[in-house]
Amino acid sequence: MKRARMSLVQLIGTGLALITLTSATLAQAPAAAPVLAPEALKQPLAGDWTSYSGDYTGQRYSRLTQVTPANVKNLTLAWATRISTDLRGDVATGGEGKGDFPVGQAAMRGTVLEVNGILYATSPDHVWAIDGRDGRELWHFFWKSRGSLHIGNRGAAIWNNSLLFETPDNYLVSIDVRTGKENWHVEIADLDQQYFSTMAPIVVGDQVLVGTGNDLDAPGFLQSFDARTGKRNWIHYTVPMNPGDPGLDTWPSLDAARHGGGQVWVPGVYDPETNLYIFSTGNPTPGYTGISRKGDNLFTCTLMAVNMSTGKMAWYYQTSPHDTHDWDSAQTPVLIDGVIDGKPRKLVSTAARNGYFFTLDRVTGEHIVTAPFGKTINWSKGLRKTGQPEPDPEKSAIVPGSLVSPMEAGVTNWPPPAFNPDLGLFYVAESNSFNILYLTDPDPRGSMGLGGKRWSILGFESNALRAIDYRNGKAVWRREWPQGASMGGGLLTTATGLLFSGDGSGNFVALDAKNGDILWHTRIGSISNAPQTFEIDGRQHVLVGVGDMLYSFAIY
Amino acid sequence: MRVFLAALLAVLSLPIDAAQAPPAYPAQQRGPGDPVLAARGLTLYTSFCRACHGADMRGGDMGGPNLLRSQLVLGDKNGDAIGPVVRAGRVPAAGGTVMPPMPLPDDDVRALAEYMHSVVFTAQPQGAPPPSAAVALNLLVGNARAGERYFKAECASCHSTTGDLAGIGSRVPNIEQLQNNWVSGRRPAAAAPPGPPGPAVSAQTARSTVRVTVTLAGGEQVTGRLVRMDEFTVSLTTDAGDYRSFTRRGTPRVEAVRVDDPLAGHRALWTKLSNKTMHDVTAYLAGLK
Numbered sequence: 136m137k138r139a140r141m142s143l144v145q146l147i148g149t150g151l152a153l154i155t156l157t158s159a160t161l162a163q164a165p166a167a168a169p170v171l172a173p174e175a176l177k178q179p180l181a182g183d184w185t186s187y188s189g190d191y192t193g194q195r196y197s198r199l200t201q202v203t204p205a206n207v208k209n210l211t212l213a214w215a216t217r218i219s220t221d222l223r224g225d226v227a228t229g230g231e232g233k234g235d236f237p238v239g240q241a242a243m244r245g246t247v248l249e250v251n252g253i254l255y256a257t258s259p260d261h262v263w264a265i266d267g268r269d270g271r272e273l274w275h276f277f278w279k280s281r282g283s284l285h286i287g288n289r290g291a292a293i294w295n296n297s298l299l300f301e302t303p304d305n306y307l308v309s310i311d312v313r314t315g316k317e318n319w320h321v322e323i324a325d326l327d328q329q330y331f332s333t334m335a336p337i338v339v340g341d342q343v344l345v346g347t348g349n350d351l352d353a354p355g356f357l358q359s360f361d362a363r364t365g366k367r368n369w370i371h372y373t374v375p376m377n378p379g380d381p382g383l384d385t386w387p388s389l390d391a392a393r394h395g396g397g398q399v400w401v402p403g404v405y406d407p408e409t410n411l412y413i414f415s416t417g418n419p420t421p422g423y424t425g426i427s428r429k430g431d432n433l434f435t436c437t438l439m440a441v442n443m444s445t446g447k448m449a450w451y452y453q454t455s456p457h458d459t460h461d462w463d464s465a466q467t468p469v470l471i472d473g474v475i476d477g478k479p480r481k482l483v484s485t486a487a488r489n490g491y492f493f494t495l496d497r498v499t500g501e502h503i504v505t506a507p508f509g510k511t512i513n514w515s516k517g518l519r520k521t522g523q524p525e526p527d528p529e530k531s532a533i534v535p536g537s538l539v540s541p542m543e544a545g546v547t548n549w550p551p552p553a554f555n556p557d558l559g560l561f562y563v564a565e566s567n568s569f570n571i572l573y574l575t576d577p578d579p580r581g582s583m584g585l586g587g588k589r590w591s592i593l594g595f596e597s598n599a600l601r602a603i604d605y606r607n608g609k610a611v612w613r614r615e616w617p618q619g620a621s622m623g624g625g626l627l628t629t630a631t632g633l634l635f636s637g638d639g640s641g642n643f644v645a646l647d648a649k650n651g652d653i654l655w656h657t658r659i660g661s662i663s664n665a666p667q668t669f670e671i672d673g674r675q676h677v678l679v680g681v682g683d684m685l686y687s688f689a690i691y
Numbered sequence: 692m693r694v695f696l697a698a699l700l701a702v703l704s705l706p707i708d709a710a711q712a713p714p715a716y717p718a719q720q721r722g723p724g725d726p727v728l729a730a731r732g733l734t735l736y737t738s739f740c741r742a743c744h745g746a747d748m749r750g751g752d753m754g755g756p757n758l759l760r761s762q763l764v765l766g767d768k769n770g771d772a773i774g775p776v777v778r779a780g781r782v783p784a785a786g787g788t789v790m791p792p793m794p795l796p797d798d799d800v801r802a803l804a805e806y807m808h809s810v811v812f813t814a815q816p817q818g819a820p821p822p823s824a825a826v827a828l829n830l831l832v833g834n835a836r837a838g839e840r841y842f843k844a845e846c847a848s849c850h851s852t853t854g855d856l857a858g859i860g861s862r863v864p865n866i867e868q869l870q871n872n873w874v875s876g877r878r879p880a881a882a883a884p885p886g887p888p889g890p891a892v893s894a895q896t897a898r899s900t901v902r903v904t905v906t907l908a909g910g911e912q913v914t915g916r917l918v919r920m921d922e923f924t925v926s927l928t929t930d931a932g933d934y935r936s937f938t939r940r941g942t943p944r945v946e947a948v949r950v951d952d953p954l955a956g957h958r959a960l961w962t963k964l965s966n967k968t969m970h971d972v973t974a975y976l977a978g979l980k
Contacts, residue, residue: 282720326720328765329818351818352760378784389784390756420818511962535830535970536870538961569961571871571969576820577828580750583760584818591871596958617920640921653922 169295170312171250173340173362177407182670184249187290187335188551189667192470193404195553195627197668201675203631206690207645207655213676213689216270218243220261222277229308229317230260230279238277242663243680245289245335249669254678255293255312256685259285259303259333264315267671267678270687274315278302283331284348289402289549290335292343294362299343301332307345307360321365328353337402337412338362339443344412346399350584352420355397355435357412359446369446373397373416373434381448382433391428396420397435401465401549404483409498411440411449413470413483417463423532423588424459424574427581431456436464438485438493440500450500454487456523459531460514460572461585462488462545469554469561471605475503484605486552486563488545489514491524492608506608509546511567511596514539532574532588542570542592550625551665553634555648560611561603562634562648564622569593598622598639602651614651616640624679625665635677637662643679643686659686724809732806739777739793740803748810749820754788759811759820770797770804777803830866831974833967838975841968849956852979860979870973874964876957902951903927905937908944913937917950 171185180189181198189195202210218241228234241258248255253273254265260280264273283303291300298312304326309318324330324347334346343362349355355373360366374395375383386392396419403414419428419435434448436455441448454464468485471494475482483497490509495502505522515524530539544566552563569592576587599615600623616638623637634648643662645655660681667678677688736748743755750757758764767773777800780792795803813821842852850856863869871877903917905925913935915927925948926936939945952958 325762325766328762349818350816351765351814352757353762388787390787393762394757394760513962529966533966534828535832535966535973536867537966538874538964538969540961571874573830573867575826575828576823577826578749580745580757583749583757583814583820586815586817586819589867591867591875593871593875593961594958596962617922638921640919642921642923644922656923658923 171293184669187246187402191405197629199675210688213687214270227276227315232279232281234279236280241683244287252671257288259288276315292336292338294338299336348398348400352394357399371446385431385433413440415464417465421582422461422585424581455489467551490546504608511540532572536571540569542568553626553628555628565599565601567596612651624662627666635666728805729809732802770800773804774800833970833974835974838971860977876954904949906947
């Protein structure tokens with residue numbers, strides 16, 4: 136095969152050339168306000184939904200007040216749209232593939248952005264602009280894939296007039312947010328090394344942050360690209376890559392560390408005051424056989440802060456030392472300006488997949504709270520002095536089987552939590568499951584990826600929605616779903632004291648954020664992304680996805 | 692030797708299976724390659740590489756690293772990255788075994804690379820290594836007597852070793868399946884064949900034994916097998932076969948919903964069962980021939 140394979144450097148070069156052309160074109164046009172200036176991303180979540188979590192805090196707390204606990208029962212369908220991957224008609228395309236990779240159904244499994252009444256939805260290889268007033272498609276961009284795992288796409292980012300998104304075959308693509316036509320693309324990870332990309336990029340100033348996934352014993356990293364040119368600013372590896380790197384003493388060898396995982400596949404949060412980007416990393420690899428990676432395996436399953444100017448780590452806190460269950464700590468953390476022991480503190484909280492809730496000082500990384508939020512978790516021998524749960528080796532995969540709670544999916548997963556600052560409550564989906572975990576590959580070299588084990592899923596003890604006091608990790612209220620069997624897709628809370636969630640049984644539910652009382656529901660099917668809210672032409676909409684459907688609700 | 696044979700078998704059996712399978716995950720992006728060239732590569736690998744890197748390429752006793760996850764091997768195109776290392780040898784940056792230079796001609800390097808890529812191609816989803824021959828593992832580690840004591844104290848109120856569990860050790864000879872069945876409370880298949888267990892029964896299927904009684908305002912009670920239940924609706928099939936469904940906050944008013952789950956005892960068990968007790972009871976049940 137003669138197809139030239141462009142290196143990252145070459146691709147960046149191409150991107151630069153292309154952007155030069157675009158800039159020249161733009162320079163002749165009259166200066167108009169951009170669709171979304173980076174400065175606007177600092178606004179607290181209100182009228183528009185401008186980034187993955189709505190704003191930089193990760194709180195998913197909307198200041199819109201039209202929908203209240205008193206009138207939410209009047210919420211009605213504004214529109215419903217089936218998002219189509221059909222390529223007939225006027226579809227803009229890009230991509231390095233031959234166009235022969237099968238096109239699947241759309242899957243709304245991430246954030247839909249909303250700016251000035253226009254929605255921007257994504258699915259692997261696809262982006263759509265949709266009129267938020269009535270759900271009609273404005274443009275459709277399709278990326279011809281080279282292949283890879285098409286597991287999901289968590290959304291796009293907007294920088295001025297560019298929409299940025301990641302593709303499963305590891306490109307960061309910039310398209311014109313007004314037309315859906317491509318500006319440039321750059322390769323962000325190597326497909327041959329089995330990376331795949333799902334993360335919603337995060338724009339901070341003129342930087343765009345991207346992460347990638349990989350299951351085959353490859354190092355994780357966070358990268359910053361120039362949002363204008365696609366040129367890489369910095370790369371921050373999440374595992375030690377060179378002799379002398381911090382954390383290397385938590386691995387048996389450099390070879391083990393360099394194959395140690397810690398992927399960055401869920402967006403983090405940003406604190407403009409400290410210029411720190413705070414995010415959490417995935418599981419160590421090999422996932423289930425820890426024998427070849429004895430030690431804590433830094434910086435896998437870790438909440439960490441990176442300075443945006445340098446790409447250097449400011450602090451870290453490992454929420455799951457030496458994980459052996461594929462329990463990525465890849466959950467979006469939440470910034471909280473709170474009070475601890477009577478003193479105002481700048482905090483960050485996270486509810487990790489392993490079933491423990493943590494609150495830290497977000498400036499220093501100082502540990503403040505650890506508390507279990509999984510009702511049945513049984514894998515830890517207790518907390519270290521540092522507040523980290525100490526794994527019980529008996530609860531790893533063992534040959535005769537180990538009875539472990541939770542199962543691989545965890546007590547919670549990527550569907551985002553929410554935080555209501557008026558009530559001081561952190562909301563998270565809580566899934567209490569059991570499985571028996573068998574080691575099937577006792578090879579002393581360890582297995583690879585997520586291999587070497589087999590499980591038998593026993594079922595759920597319960598599924599619930601939990602409201603946690605961030606100051607001590609205690610449940611203030613907890614609503615158990617009668618037979619729910621999924622995590623509900625993610626959460627949204629509002630300044631009027633509402634909480635929106637799926638119930639795991641196909642219902643979209645509005646609850647009283649104070650006490651978990653159910654106020655409204657509609658059965659539209661299994662909620663696949665977190666509910667969102669924004670205001671269009673003076674009316675508050677509540678948007679949620681179910682597979683390839685988008686539903687928008689409003690009060691008339 | 693076991694591992695070597697396994698690797699060989701995996702490679703030989705793979706182009707056929709793989710040709711039919713869609714490229715579902717990253718290891719399969721490149722295709723299976725040329726089997727004739729790969730077979731020649733295997734001969735070279737056996738002579739030059741196997742001693743250090745292992746018969747299955749996952750690393751060897753002499754310190755050669757795992758090549759199936761090697762970034763150099765994964766990124767190689769037709770030997771362009773593998774060749775220079777083979778010819779020049781390598782001194783690992785962080786210490787460890789030194790790789791001696793091996794002056795192989797171009798076509799040998801090409802064959803070697805083809806073989807390595809063909810093995811990578813057989814990797815399983817989520818980065819798991821290529822399948823290898825089943826290893827005989829002993830799952831029967833429990834103390835049957837301790838298991839018997841536990842069974843009599845905790846299980847005998849619902850189960851009997853001369854009734855529903857008579858001869859269970861013969862009926863379910865696969866220990867893993869036996870343990871999965873008794874801990875979950877799922878009924879074993881009539882005659883579970885030996886070998887790896889079949890697909891797990893879904894939680895939904897497992898619930899089909901759940902019964903529910905709905906009490907309406909006025910005292911009417913409707914009982915049957917639970918079909919589904921959430922905060923808003925409860926649906927059941929009566930013993931006569933009628934489907935009945937109720938709005939929980941509607942009219943007539945649903946006063947009470949009582950769920951009788953025969954597996955509730957098993958769910959409660961999961962929260963307190965230690966691995967040791969689980970293995971003990973499994974050993975006891977396995978002995979009931």
